[in-house]
Amino acid sequence: MPAGPASLVDLLRESARRHPGREALRHRGVATTYESLWQTVLSASRALRRDGIAPGERVALLIDNSLEYVAAYYAVLHMGGIVVGLNTAMRGAEIARRIAHCNAAALIASPDHAELATVVAEGSDLRCIVAVAATTARAAPAGAVAWGDWLGNGDVSDACAATDPAAPAAIMYTSGTTGDPRGVTLSHRNLVANTQSILQYLELTEADRIVNVLPFYYSFGNSVLHTHLAAGGSIVIENSLTYPHLVVQAMATERATGFSGVPSTYALLLQRVKLADYDLSSLRYITQAGGAMAPALAQRLRAALPAARLFVMYGQTEATARISYLPPERLDDKPGSVGIGIPGVTVEVQDADGRPVPTGTEGEVCARGDNVMLGYWENPAATAKVLRGGWLHTGDLGRLDADGYLTLIGRSSEMIKTGAHRVSPLEIEEVLLALDGVAECAAIGIADEILGEVIKAYVVPRAGATLDSRAVQAHCRARLAVYKVPKDVAFVASLPRTASGKIKRFMLKEAG
Secondary structure (H helix, E strand, O other): OOOOOOOOOHHHHHHHHHOOEEEEEEOOOOOHHHHHHHHHHHHHHHHHHHHOOOOOEEEEOOOOHHHHHHHHHHHHHHHHHHHHHHEOOOHHHHHHHHHHHOOOOEEOOOOOOHHHHHHHOOOOOOOEEEEOOOOOOOOOOOOEEEEHHOOOOOOOOOOOOOOOOOOOOEEEEEEEEOOEEEEEEEEHHHHHHHHHHHHHHHHHOOOOOEOOOOOOOOOHHHHHHHHHHHHOOOEEEOOOOOOOOHHHHHHHHOOOOOEOOOOOHHHHHHHOOOOOHHOOOOOEEEOOOOOOOHHHHHHHHHHOOOOOOOEEEOHHHHHHOOOEEHHHHHHOOOOOOOOEEEOOOOOEEEOOOOOOOOOOOEEEEEOOOOOOEEEEEHHHHHHHHEOOOOEEEEEEEEOOOOOOOOEEEEEEEEEEEEOOEOOHHHHHHHHHOOOEEEEEEEEEEEEEOOEEEEEEEEEEEEOOOOOOOHHHHHHHHOOOOHEEEEEEEEOOOOOOOOOOOOOOOOHHHHHO
């Protein structure tokens, strides 16, 4: 029996071999064929090796979705490095913190990022900085080499070291409950397993074409990228939902067969766009993850797009992307369920001692499969808390019905899930406490129809201090990514606490 693919590079190589002239990517009206993409990957791989980047070293990407992002990602895998996709919405200090945490040797970035100079200044250990083409007037940082010059000219070789499927391939950062950056470390096997499972249940082929608005640094967007390239399909890159009607127009014009989003994506489209005005007859499926989709929203979406199959899905970055999916034909008889384990993944609900609970009983959702991460980068203590007994302990609460379908009950952690983002309340509180006049504070997530949750801050002012919500939000906006800034600020005399001094967040949630 022939060996399966060792890495995503093998899958892309095969797509380029089978479909050299087929369009792999389209961005800003420019098409890139599989052959052209593959040659760019090889050139970037050669450039990394030429600059002394060794197998196992980390290469950080600070780029919006683009040809450069895709080529750089696969080039790092090709030469045996570990790719680190960074959230471009973060502030410079946050980004620099993650670069330092993984000790990245190289940074490939866009000068468009307003705080790139801060990132570079604090990344003193970076040995190589590559600047991709900017769309603004911002200049590349000192010492950076331009993408085109870096790639160079001349023939390139496909030769690369043999890939160990168990070796680390990527680090994806997700906030931990302490607010410290946690680098989810994924192996080549994890990435391939996740990709092949999704290919199977979505039945993706080279005929599929997706208009993608999800960032590739995010696990959901990352899986969209890899699955479509592995299938030999096409990805039309749209990097903004600011004008949702333009995204829907692109879906119609490009004859998209698929579209993926988080619940807030679909809520926005339904609120802002009259979908019936567009020819979306080519759309055969839509997928949802990144937070629970209310059955009412699912029904509205199905009514607006009756010909498209809706896949409700559940996952975590720690599982590469995906844990379960609800087959579209079960939407009516399993409302609110997130379905069954994806191919190759076993889902179990366990008690506090790691034992499976009876059908219909609440417990912690656990998963096992080749897509489960290696662990958190250089954090064995945090890894040991979630990888126990051969299972990924998700921290989510749920129950399985008699057919093995999973329904989520809530989160056992205190993480706030707003839109597609998971946010640590402690990270927000740390920033709030740095504001003069704040004595105590707490951040929670409160229900929101569009984003699932939005952030609310409770602030106890210091005696004699004068604070207002605008000043608090401005302070946060200068130090945090936009999605981490509290949408509401309440001033209170005290915070409810337990006997041990811990904040009773559930009481704040009940108060709204």
